[in-house]
Amino acid sequence: MINGYQAEVLKIYDELRNSEEKALENRRAEIEKKLPKVIDIEKNIVKLSLDMSINILRKKENIEEYISVIKEKITDLRVKKSELLVSSGYPLDYLEMHYNCPKCKDTGFVGTIKCECYKKNLIKALYRSSEINYILERDNFDNFSFQYFSPYKSSNEPESPRKNMEKIADISWNFIENFNSIDENLLFYGDSGTGKSFLANCIAKELLDRGHMVIYRTAVDLIKDLKGARFDSQEELEDLLINCDLLIIDDLGTEALTEFSKTELFNLLNRKLLKRRKMIISTNFTIEALLKNYSERISSRLLGNFTLCKFYGEDIRVRINMNKKK
Ligand SMILES: [Zn+2]
Structure with a gap:
């Protein structure tokens, strides 16, 4: 039997993550408007990472050398992205998820163990029910x-x-x-x-x-x-x-x-x-x-x-x- 409070607590975590995902979408939309170059760089990073995974699977020749070249490219792009953000007055992590609890990334669990923030949210669930x-x-x-x-x-x-x-x-x-x-x-x-x-x-x-x-x-x-x-x-x-x-x-x-x-x-x-x-x-x-x-x-x-x-x-x-x- 799924007990009532556990379900209620998990719902609270869902809500936390959903609202942060929305906030991140909004930040991204803002950057797309004001600093489109940053979004281009991000897309580029995603593409390079994807290519790298495919080539690893395909066992491309000289794979190690290839990986180190791509990794360097990705690092350069990340630095460029950070520089662009910061020089325009944005924080470094502006395009990342901002979790209420970075330890469990707002899931309530670290592995199979309940995170220390779980209790706080259980109290919230109790408050809602009363x-x-x-x-x-x-x-x-x-x-x-x-x-x-x-x-x-x-x-x-x-x-x-x-x-x-x-x-x-x-x-x-x-x-x-x-x-x-x-x-x-x-x-x-x-x-x-x-x-x-x-x-x-x-x-x-x-x-x-x-x-x-x-x-x-x-x-x-x-x-x-x-x-x-x-x-x-x-x-x-x-x-x-x-x-x-x-x-x-x-x-x-x-x-x-x-x-x-x-x-x-x-x-x-x-x-x-x-x-x-x-x-x-x-x-x-x-x-x-x-x-x-x-x-x-x-x-x-x-x-x-x-x-x-x-x-x-x-x-x-x-x-x-x-x-x-x-
Ligand atoms: Zn936590």
């Missing part, structure tokens, strides 16, 4: 406002939603500013629409902009990934989920709560905690519901190793939409 780029255009601190949260305290909460959010925002900024030195994870819990995913995404955007490797998965996608890692031996994927700087698990509790998903979730949490790789988890579950739906070993890790942030108040999505209509 549409996080699109989400982060909307969910970032530039669009964050305490105005969305009511300043009025209801009788069953200790503080107004706004005051509560100010505290959670402080925790979040502390998490961002001290990201390299702290050993902290955040658990955002509370009713839907109270800003949990929004804030988690704001943090993701901020850390991505600062160069950290952030992976965002919904709980449903995460379980799919873990299944892939288990049954299709997608080791890189598992490695990424465990070793990324920050893993955001959105909407915990919406995944199918099977024995498999719970075991895999526990293993992931455990391995990440041992390696001190940070997580932000958001869930609509209350603490009681977490305790009820997950085994003791999962909930004890969630409650013991995460800073608990309770979100409450009116549905901010309604408020944000009302603001847009004004």
Whole structure:
């Protein structure tokens, strides 16, 4: 079975090469117009190389002498071509492919071994599948406002939603500013629409902009990934989920709560905690519901190793939409 991410990553490499081939075509067209002589020289080089191969195959007489003459001719032509390009202000490699990764020439593989750029492109593939780029255009601190949260305290909460959010925002900024030195994870819990995913995404955007490797998965996608890692031996994927700087698990509790998903979730949490790789988890579950739906070993890790942030108040999505209509 061809696994989904590998296909997606190879597609990314295809796109990289295609776009570079197009760019090279354009550069060549430009040179053809401005320095037609350079293109003539190139054609000449191709012709000489071709002739040489044919004559080698035909076992021409005095072949060695012939080869050295042709090679010299080709070298002279190359020098001439370079001189023409450079004297007209073009870089030497103007008519060559410019690979993003010269090591693997944008194929992802050096021989049969995955190139070091493969991981970067696997992350890209993950990002595409989660549409996080699109989400982060909307969910970032530039669009964050305490105005969305009511300043009025209801009788069953200790503080107004706004005051509560100010505290959670402080925790979040502390998490961002001290990201390299702290050993902290955040658990955002509370009713839907109270800003949990929004804030988690704001943090993701901020850390991505600062160069950290952030992976965002919904709980449903995460379980799919873990299944892939288990049954299709997608080791890189598992490695990424465990070793990324920050893993955001959105909407915990919406995944199918099977024995498999719970075991895999526990293993992931455990391995990440041992390696001190940070997580932000958001869930609509209350603490009681977490305790009820997950085994003791999962909930004890969630409650013991995460800073608990309770979100409450009116549905901010309604408020944000009302603001847009004004
Ligand atoms: Zn490479």
